[in-house]
Amino acid sequence: MQIPQSESPLQRVESRMRQLVGAGQGQAGDIAAEHLGAGGGRVRAKLALAASQALGLPQDAAVAVAAACELLHNASLVHDDLQDRDALRRGRMAVWQEHGDAAAICVGDLLLSAAYASLAACGYATPALLLRVHERVGAVIRGQSSDLSLRGRSDTSLARYEEVAAGKSGPLLSLPVELALLLADEGDHLTSAVVAGERFAVGYQMTDDLDDVQRDALNEELNVVAVLAARGERAPLQVARELALGHFREARIAALTLPRGAGQLLADYARQRSDALQLLREPA
Amino acid sequence: MQIPQSESPLQRVESRMRQLVGAGQGQAGDIAAEHLGAGGGRVRAKLALAASQALGLPQDAAVAVAAACELLHNASLVHDDLQDRDALRRGRMAVWQEHGDAAAICVGDLLLSAAYASLAACGYATPALLLRVHERVGAVIRGQSSDLSLRGRSDTSLARYEEVAAGKSGPLLSLPVELALLLADEGDHLTSAVVAGERFAVGYQMTDDLDDVQRDALNEELNVVAVLAARGERAPLQVARELALGHFREARIAALTLPRGAGQLLADYARQRSDALQLLREPA
Numbered sequence: 001m002q003i004p005q006s007e008s009p010l011q012r013v014e015s016r017m018r019q020l021v022g023a024g025q026g027q028a029g030d031i032a033a034e035h036l037g038a039g040g041g042r043v044r045a046k047l048a049l050a051a052s053q054a055l056g057l058p059q060d061a062a063v064a065v066a067a068a069c070e071l072l073h074n075a076s077l078v079h080d081d082l083q084d085r086d087a088l089r090r091g092r093m094a095v096w097q098e099h100g101d102a103a104a105i106c107v108g109d110l111l112l113s114a115a116y117a118s119l120a121a122c123g124y125a126t127p128a129l130l131l132r133v134h135e136r137v138g139a140v141i142r143g144q145s146s147d148l149s150l151r152g153r154s155d156t157s158l159a160r161y162e163e164v165a166a167g168k169s170g171p172l173l174s175l176p177v178e179l180a181l182l183l184a185d186e187g188d189h190l191t192s193a194v195v196a197g198e199r200f201a202v203g204y205q206m207t208d209d210l211d212d213v214q215r216d217a218l219n220e221e222l223n224v225v226a227v228l229a230a231r232g233e234r235a236p237l238q239v240a241r242e243l244a245l246g247h248f249r250e251a252r253i254a255a256l257t258l259p260r261g262a263g264q265l266l267a268d269y270a271r272q273r274s275d276a277l278q279l280l281r282e283p284a
Numbered sequence: 285m286q287i288p289q290s291e292s293p294l295q296r297v298e299s300r301m302r303q304l305v306g307a308g309q310g311q312a313g314d315i316a317a318e319h320l321g322a323g324g325g326r327v328r329a330k331l332a333l334a335a336s337q338a339l340g341l342p343q344d345a346a347v348a349v350a351a352a353c354e355l356l357h358n359a360s361l362v363h364d365d366l367q368d369r370d371a372l373r374r375g376r377m378a379v380w381q382e383h384g385d386a387a388a389i390c391v392g393d394l395l396l397s398a399a400y401a402s403l404a405a406c407g408y409a410t411p412a413l414l415l416r417v418h419e420r421v422g423a424v425i426r427g428q429s430s431d432l433s434l435r436g437r438s439d440t441s442l443a444r445y446e447e448v449a450a451g452k453s454g455p456l457l458s459l460p461v462e463l464a465l466l467l468a469d470e471g472d473h474l475t476s477a478v479v480a481g482e483r484f485a486v487g488y489q490m491t492d493d494l495d496d497v498q499r500d501a502l503n504e505e506l507n508v509v510a511v512l513a514a515r516g517e518r519a520p521l522q523v524a525r526e527l528a529l530g531h532f533r534e535a536r537i538a539a540l541t542l543p544r545g546a547g548q549l550l551a552d553y554a555r556q557r558s559d560a561l562q563l564l565r566e567p568a
Contacts, residue, residue, distance in 0.1 A: 020418070026426040027433070079393060083386040102367040102432050105389065106425050109363060112393060113425075116400040117418030120411035127404035130414075134304070134401030141390045141397075142310040148386050149311070 013045045016067040020114035028106040031099055038090045044069040048176030050265035055184035064121035069176040075111035078104055125183050136171035143167025150222050161227045165205035170198035186259050196254035200270055203247030206240050248274035297329045300351040304398035312390040315383055322374045328353040332460030334549035339468035348405035353460040359395035362388055409467050420455035427451025434506050445511045449489035454482035470543050480538035484554050487531030490524050532558035
């Protein structure tokens with residue numbers, strides 16, 4: 001397919017994802033394309049494109065890495081929604097809810113496979129990227145498994161809660177930056193990217209929990225407010241908010257230590273989240 | 285980990301698979317290792333090793349490709365058993381039956397991811413292998429989706445039955461040989477490998493169906509005997525047997541056209557299956 005010159009990098013990511021899932025070539029590919037078409041902030045694609053541009057990488061590699069990370073994220077959403085029996089995603093029915101459990105398993109598998117295929121455009125660096133992606137996918141799977149096993153347990157420690165939140169979402173938030181660093185031969189900085197992703201993930205999860213205190217209690221899902229209340233905090237909402245702000249701050253600091261501004265967008269996202277949470281704290 | 289010199293290539297494949305799924309690093313990795321440890325014929329690993337040896341490839345690449353194909357196969361087993369609600373696998377409880385649906389989804393994802401990671405050892409050829417693997421994984425997913433959508437429908441044509449059987453199992457049977465051909469710069473012969481895998485898969489599925497006529501009828505699963513009976517065949521068992529023999533013969537012919545004996549083991553497997561079926565046909 002000829003790609004018009006005027007396409008933006010983000011549009012190229014969209015085209016690449018549709019092509020890799022095989023839209024128009026059978027049910028699973030069509031459902032995958034439909035799921036991708038339902039929107040989403042494309043946070044991971046944007047992080048990859050911004051880091052790649054900051055590090056001076058060729059656009060083809062940047063698009064490949066961005067599509068890979070976004071496909072991985074969407075694979076995890078499709079399978080997580082099924083595991084968690086979350087019926088809605090992006091204001092529509094989740095894939096399992098609309099097309100059935102078996103279709104959701106197939107679609108998630110296809111998205112995961114497509115993510116790896118996207119890395120083929122990274123030439124000689126492909127093997128190193130493959131290993132990194134697998135390591136991080138393994139971490140996400142361990143995080144999701146731990147989360148599932150802690151359902152309905154109110155005796156979870158704060159440390160364990162943070163470990164699970166960091167493990168579930170952190171790896172795919174830092175991976176876009178990690179892969180750009182590897183491509184730019186800046187692999188020494190991977191740890192800072194990992195820390196930034198994990199802190200962001202924990203801050204984000206706590207913010208999310210603050211919105212879902214009632215619902216999570218009903219569904220016996222892990223929630224930081226319940227964790228804090230169970231250890232005797234008298235103002236668990238306030239403490240959770242302060243903790244989240246601290247995590248966003250640490251995420252920003254770690255992201256800003258990355259070379260050549262590779263973590264600038266991640267730092268900006270952390271600041272936006274932090275500002276929104278500050279506004280909530282201020283009296284009207 | 286130091287690998288002892290005395291380890292056979294097949295033992296190296298086992299070690300590599302265990303290492304890539306992260307045995308000992310969490311629940312999903314442990315279950316994946318347990319599933320792999322339950323046995324299985326390692327047909328796809330053996331096909332990869334034999335084709336690689338025939339084509340003079342380095343052992344490291346052969347082991348990487350063999351582990352990738354075997355991991356893909358096992359990923360598909362774990363997810364298929366869940367989709368089909370098959371309770372037993374290799375004489376043990378299937379993963380979903382023993383550990384639950386959510387764990388089975390995680391374990392299948394981990395095995396799929398590990399398969400791609402295994403290809404990192406293939407150096408400059410890695411990008412081409414990635415694309416090929418994704419194409420074939422897509423074909424398997426389309427085959428599995430079609431199979432699921434045809435459940436309980438007795439009006440399936442023989443052509444459609446064969447298409448589904450070829451699509452579901454053919455790609456992962458030929459993939460070991462296909463990847464070895466790509467590594468040996470013999471990509472012109474991929475089509476013969478694909479045909480051999482598909483014919484073998486259809487013959488194998490028909491043989492399997494002959495053993496499961498009653499059970500499949502109860503479970504409303506697609507079975508060639510029912511397909512033949514529905515179109516008015518008076519001796520559907522005999523016809524199915526003849527068709528299966530024809531498919532094994534075609535598989536053998538296609539495999540034997542591959543360069544430098546790369547398809548010899550696949551041809552041998554087809555002959556073994558064919559001989560076993562012939563014996564069944566002969567009067568005692």
